[in-house]
Amino acid sequence: xxxxxxxxEEYYRGVRMVPYDLVKELVLALAGVGVIALVxxxxxxxxxxxxVTIAAWSQSDPVDFVTxxxxxxxxxxxxxxxxNPYNTDGSGQAWGPIAPQKWFGTRIPIxxxxxxxxxxxxxxxxxxxxxxxxxxxxxKASSDQQGKWTDAYAKALAKATAKDGKVVVExxxxxxxxxxxxxxxxxAQAGGLDGLLQINGRFYQTDYTPALLFMGDGGYLSAQAEQxxxxxxxxxxxNETGRFxxxxxxxxxxxxxxxxxxxxxxxxxxxxxxxxxxxxxxxxTLLTVALAVVPFIPVxxxxxxxxxxxxxxxxxxxxxxxxxx
Amino acid sequence: MDSPTTYFHWxxxxxxLPNVLVIAGMIVLFAIALVAPFPRGGEGHxxxx
Amino acid sequence: xxAAKPPVAVDEPDSWTLRVRQAIEKNLPMDNFLPHRQPFxxxxxxxxxxxxxxxxxxxxxxxxxVLAFMGPQWWHDSGVGRFFNSLHFWSVQxxxxxxxxxxxxQYFMAGWRNGRAATWAIGVVIFGVSILTxxxxxxxxxxxxxxxxxxxxxxAMNAGGVGAFFNVLNFGQMYGLHIMLLPIGVxxxxxxxxxxxxxxxxxxxxxxxxxxxx
Numbered sequence: 270x271x272x273x274x275x276x277x278e279e280y281y282r283g284v285r286m287v288p289y290d291l292v293k294e295l296v297l298a299l300a301g302v303g304v305i306a307l308v309x310x311x312x313x314x315x316x317x318x319x320x321v322t323i324a325a326w327s328q329s330d331p332v333d334f335v336t337x338x339x340x341x342x343x344x345x346x347x348x349x350x351x352x353n354p355y356n357t358d359g360s361g362q363a364w365g366p367i368a369p370q371k372w373f374g375t376r377i378p379i380x381x382x383x384x385x386x387x388x389x390x391x392x393x394x395x396x397x398x399x400x401x402x403x404x405x406x407x408x409k410a411s412s413d414q415q416g417k418w419t420d421a422y423a424k425a426l427a428k429a430t431a432k433d434g435k436v437v438v439e440x441x442x443x444x445x446x447x448x449x450x451x452x453x454x455x456x457a458q459a460g461g462l463d464g465l466l467q468i469n470g471r472f473y474q475t476d477y478t479p480a481l482l483f484m485g486d487g488g489y490l491s492a493q494a495e496q497x498x499x500x501x502x503x504x505x506x507x508n509e510t511g512r513f514x515x516x517x518x519x520x521x522x523x524x525x526x527x528x529x530x531x532x533x534x535x536x537x538x539x540x541x542x543x544x545x546x547x548x549x550x551x552x553x554t555l556l557t558v559a560l561a562v563v564p565f566i567p568v569x570x571x572x573x574x575x576x577x578x579x580x581x582x583x584x585x586x587x588x589x590x591x592x593x594x
Numbered sequence: 595m596d597s598p599t600t601y602f603h604w605x606x607x608x609x610x611l612p613n614v615l616v617i618a619g620m621i622v623l624f625a626i627a628l629v630a631p632f633p634r635g636g637e638g639h640x641x642x643x
Numbered sequence: 644x645x646a647a648k649p650p651v652a653v654d655e656p657d658s659w660t661l662r663v664r665q666a667i668e669k670n671l672p673m674d675n676f677l678p679h680r681q682p683f684x685x686x687x688x689x690x691x692x693x694x695x696x697x698x699x700x701x702x703x704x705x706x707x708x709v710l711a712f713m714g715p716q717w718w719h720d721s722g723v724g725r726f727f728n729s730l731h732f733w734s735v736q737x738x739x740x741x742x743x744x745x746x747x748x749q750y751f752m753a754g755w756r757n758g759r760a761a762t763w764a765i766g767v768v769i770f771g772v773s774i775l776t777x778x779x780x781x782x783x784x785x786x787x788x789x790x791x792x793x794x795x796x797x798x799a800m801n802a803g804g805v806g807a808f809f810n811v812l813n814f815g816q817m818y819g820l821h822i823m824l825l826p827i828g829v830x831x832x833x834x835x836x837x838x839x840x841x842x843x844x845x846x847x848x849x850x851x852x853x854x855x856x857x
Contacts, residue, residue: 369804
């Protein structure tokens with residue numbers, strides 16, 4: 270490694286040195302920034318919109334809740350067909366041969382139907398013989414039969430209404446689904462499903478994967494988010510709830526989601542809205558590396574010479590020198 | 595402060611008022627830093643050591 | 644009998660300690676680490692953006708320590724807690740604001756010249772790791788914002804193949820990264836960055852007579 274100390278002596282030979290108190294500067298900076306943060310905190314506070322619970326979701330929109338739960342059984346929800354790391358029922362995002370989502374396997378196995386519907390109902394069936402036999406009927410039915418019931422029920426749910434917090438559908442052959450779903454809804458509305466999905470038979474828990482995946486499958490969470498402009502197609506990554514600044518430093522990352530080809534179904538060169546996450550990660554990685562090696566990139570490294578901003582910063586240097594006699 | 599804020603729509607850009615204030619503030623701060631006189635501790639010293 | 648011997652000038656046994664000390668003395672002597680003078684051209688407020696970024700980081704850490712001590716639930720239920728969360732929130736905003744202003748300044752000064760390309764690169768890495776640290780922080784809030792960020796961001800993480808190792812839905816993992824591992828990373832990088840700046844000194848002005856090339 271070059272002898273930096275000696276090199277600084279050489280580097281600054283002939284350069285006029287003036288007093289400059291670094292420690293005082295740091296102390297003043299600490300005080301100044303501290304005051305600004307303090308004043309902002311006292312006057313503006315900070316954002317804290319309460320989290321959505323499965324209870325709130327099922328109470329506010331029971332039809333959406335039951336539709337989502339039915340979809341889990343049918344395998345038609347986002348999580349059910351996601352692919353790795355949750356399951357192998359979907360291929361995930363890929364750009365030609367570049368498909369990192371597939372490369373590392375099913376490391377967070379989630380069986381949507383089992384985790385979100387069947388297991389909670391099994392626990393709820395303790396002391397509930399009606400539910401117990403409905404579950405029995407469901408488990409014993411062939412998957413063809415189950416599929417017929419979920420198809421019919423899903424179609425009916427598209428026209429369903431909510432009355433007194435319950436879901437009302439027209440009559441039809443839905444097998445044991447109505448009993449299962451009304452019980453699941455009741456458990457959810459009482460707050461039991463939040464607990465069951467988070468704890469999942471254990472006591473201590475800090476991993477909210479099942480509960481969040483289930484809520485993400487429904488429409489309620491994103492409906493709330495849309496009100497706060499947090500959706501991906503609303504530059505959501507940059508935004509914050511309430512009247513607070515968001516993550517302005519993510520402007521370039523979120524910008525790509527709003528432009529072609531990433532906002533378009535057909536896209537370009539195999540990049541489109543369905544693999545936008547992957548495409549943008551690759552793009553942003555390349556741009557970040559480029560930023561790190563700007564000193565070696567022609568034109569980019571020369572712009573500072575061409576733009577006269579440095580002439581303002583160093584005007585003492587460029588101005589004719591005034592020396593005391 | 596926990597109620598929704600105003601959003602500006604400029605072409606394909608959608609941006610919140612607080613974010614506009616932050617970014618505009620940064621540009622103004624940078625411009626001021628460029629032109630504001632800097633206190634010189636050793637003005638007039640010709641020492642070279 | 645055992646009078647103090649003068650230090651042996653040559654043929655010292657191979658001492659790693661001595662080598663480390665000599666390397667430090669050569670590359671970062673105290674005069675360069677804490678100089679009380681600067682070249683006369685260090686006379687613009689643009690030079691101040693670096694140190695106020697550090698100042699903001701100090702307040703981020705101080706407020707973060709208080710929040711960590713009291714646990715992740717505290718600030719939701721307590722007015723004092725909410726105040727410290729606000730300090731943390733606004734310090735982070737200031738940190739990024741000043742860091743980007745510092746980046747703009749260094750870019751237009753072409754601060755990477757004369758052997759300072761690595762200093763610039765470390766700065767970009769700090770930017771990236773800071774964004775990651777802030778990201779885990781947003782995920783640790785345990786409110787609606789963190790729910791929605793988690794549910795959305797998981798798609799990007801999974802698409803990139805890292806979702807199973809960096810599970811944004813796993814509060815415990817995100818919180819642990821946020822309060823310990825990533826702040827340690829940011830601190831080490833910032834110290835390294837400062838050492839590099841002090842070791843080489845402030846870059847000279849852009850001058851066609853010599854000194855533009857890195």
